[in-house]
Amino acid sequence: MRFALALASLIRHRARTALAVLGVAVAAAMLLDMVMLATGMRESFRELLLSRGFEIRLAPKGTLPFDTDATIPGVSAVIATLRMNPGILEISPVLGSSIHVLADGRDVSGSALGIDPKVQGDYELISGRDVTTPDAIVVNDYLLRQLGARIGDTLSVATGYDPQTRTYSGQRKLALTGLVKFIYGANDQSSSAMRRETLEGMRPEARDRASLFMIRVRNGGDAEQVRDWIDKQLPNVTAISIATAIAQVDERLSYFRQLALILGAVSLFVGFLLVTTLVTVSVNERAGEIAVMRAIGVSRVHVIEQIVLEGVAISLAGAVLGLGIGLITARYLNTILSAFPGLPMAIDFFLFQPRAAWSALGLLIASGIGAGVYPAWRAASLPIAESMRREAIA
Amino acid sequence: MSEDRVAESPIVALTDVRRDYALGAERVHALQGVTLDVQRGDYAAIVGPSGCGKSTLLNLIGVIDQPTSGTVAIAGNRVDAMSDREATQFRLRNIGFVFQRFYLLPILSALENVALPMAEAKVPKGVRTERAAELLKYVGLGNRERHRPSELSGGEQQRVAIARALANGPTLLLADEPTGELDARTGTEIIALFRRLNADGTTIIVVTHDEDLASAARRKVHMRDGKVVDA
Numbered sequence: 001m002r003f004a005l006a007l008a009s010l011i012r013h014r015a016r017t018a019l020a021v022l023g024v025a026v027a028a029a030m031l032l033d034m035v036m037l038a039t040g041m042r043e044s045f046r047e048l049l050l051s052r053g054f055e056i057r058l059a060p061k062g063t064l065p066f067d068t069d070a071t072i073p074g075v076s077a078v079i080a081t082l083r084m085n086p087g088i089l090e091i092s093p094v095l096g097s098s099i100h101v102l103a104d105g106r107d108v109s110g111s112a113l114g115i116d117p118k119v120q121g122d123y124e125l126i127s128g129r130d131v132t133t134p135d136a137i138v139v140n141d142y143l144l145r146q147l148g149a150r151i152g153d154t155l156s157v158a159t160g161y162d163p164q165t166r167t168y169s170g171q172r173k174l175a176l177t178g179l180v181k182f183i184y185g186a187n188d189q190s191s192s193a194m195r196r197e198t199l200e201g202m203r204p205e206a207r208d209r210a211s212l213f214m215i216r217v218r219n220g221g222d223a224e225q226v227r228d229w230i231d232k233q234l235p236n237v238t239a240i241s242i243a244t245a246i247a248q249v250d251e252r253l254s255y256f257r258q259l260a261l262i263l264g265a266v267s268l269f270v271g272f273l274l275v276t277t278l279v280t281v282s283v284n285e286r287a288g289e290i291a292v293m294r295a296i297g298v299s300r301v302h303v304i305e306q307i308v309l310e311g312v313a314i315s316l317a318g319a320v321l322g323l324g325i326g327l328i329t330a331r332y333l334n335t336i337l338s339a340f341p342g343l344p345m346a347i348d349f350f351l352f353q354p355r356a357a358w359s360a361l362g363l364l365i366a367s368g369i370g371a372g373v374y375p376a377w378r379a380a381s382l383p384i385a386e387s388m389r390r391e392a393i394a
Numbered sequence: 395m396s397e398d399r400v401a402e403s404p405i406v407a408l409t410d411v412r413r414d415y416a417l418g419a420e421r422v423h424a425l426q427g428v429t430l431d432v433q434r435g436d437y438a439a440i441v442g443p444s445g446c447g448k449s450t451l452l453n454l455i456g457v458i459d460q461p462t463s464g465t466v467a468i469a470g471n472r473v474d475a476m477s478d479r480e481a482t483q484f485r486l487r488n489i490g491f492v493f494q495r496f497y498l499l500p501i502l503s504a505l506e507n508v509a510l511p512m513a514e515a516k517v518p519k520g521v522r523t524e525r526a527a528e529l530l531k532y533v534g535l536g537n538r539e540r541h542r543p544s545e546l547s548g549g550e551q552q553r554v555a556i557a558r559a560l561a562n563g564p565t566l567l568l569a570d571e572p573t574g575e576l577d578a579r580t581g582t583e584i585i586a587l588f589r590r591l592n593a594d595g596t597t598i599i600v601v602t603h604d605e606d607l608a609s610a611a612r613r614k615v616h617m618r619d620g621k622v623v624d625a
Binding site: 005009011299391 | 449450453456458459478479482483485486487489491493495497499500501502510511514515558559562
């Protein structure tokens, strides 16, 4: 009966209720977006790092992967050392290099990764075949379009260019065998991959060197323990586990996250004030009606319940509507922000997480209850005789 | 207490009741030592000029206000010092209110308005719907169950309000200017309804300026300046 009364009371002022629901929906959408933004990049980054199952990365001491051109010497020795740890399942050394692809007299510059195709964790093959032979190269869609090439074409690739003598170094003909998508690559980045020995052959100074090692830990193994072990065994490298990487991302994004949380809190507060105002106005209008309900024997608790229910109903309807609005705006904003140059394609700024959405919904309902408490308390505390006398005079 | 004593005891007993209000810096003495008994089955009209304390007296009898001093007993229960929860329960089970402005809930149908006090008293839904329908028939609105207050005339709304007041079988029916907002013909219908209710055993106390309504009562209580001058 109380729920029906609360609902009927809201329906009685349809336009006002609809505006309030819309206002709460906007606040809810903002709150959801801010919650998604506060945790989205972190979770998205974590998912990205874990997407190929490599839990540890080794970079030259004091650097982050591909942060500088520095490389780790003695790939074979590093692999031999790593193999001593039974917790390590796979090791994928990666050598990075800038390249020049010469096509129709044009020089298209980009980057290349030298990998072992059996254990690589940098790209996914979209079409064609992987770099199964030493003269093969795979490229991403952006580079393919820049070159205007097709799978099966032969490309002239160089690893260096001297602008003074206008000569290329480390030049080699490679067969374009496949189109790939680089997991950590940006949309507007010309990227390619070939076998590591092929790239080493084109860059003799990088022989037996790697820019990065990606390490997969055995199922059930403790990545942190393995990372500690590597730190002790290989003092010339920085071992970065997912947890370490996330901690570094957290540190870099802390201001960003705080801003999102503050804006989210402001949205919640605005929603709270909106519901409080609406329910208070509604209660003031119905002071006589509420006094009569109390006079005919409706208990104070039931009056409070009914009015709190009104606040909750507005918040709930607004939250559900806001969820939809929030998801649409998050998708739109994500498209804009993801187009930032240099960002990995797979990074999402706004990541929908059911738990975060439930938390936002819970916060809104809690604020709806809170918003109804003050007007409900006012309504239930009205002196019956005095309220009716005022109503009669009015 | 013997059976005879119970039967003889007044349903309303006020002893030296005073009610003061603070009105800004002033203190208004709305009731100044009212002593009044009303017997079970009685039909009393409280009359007097505006501001003489009629409505204040009705509010005290109806347990929606408490006296500054003195005692108020309804059906043998001291109601002047009840807690809010006790007073609410007491009103729900023992008092039926009819107001000048009807005060029906506009969002509910006539039947739902009548059923509301029964829902509060936790009467099962089937029972309260049946009883609400019976009460609407009793007040002559058997064909208006599904109508909202806005779809009813003033007289019909007041009859729904009377049916609502009777919902939980109250010991006492209190009415504050029940014909005040009605035209003469409709007012006459309500007066007739009160007579019928009283004839069927309901104890009624009305506050009124309406001479016809006051004349229909078995007893007139005259008030002036916060005092009962003739009971």
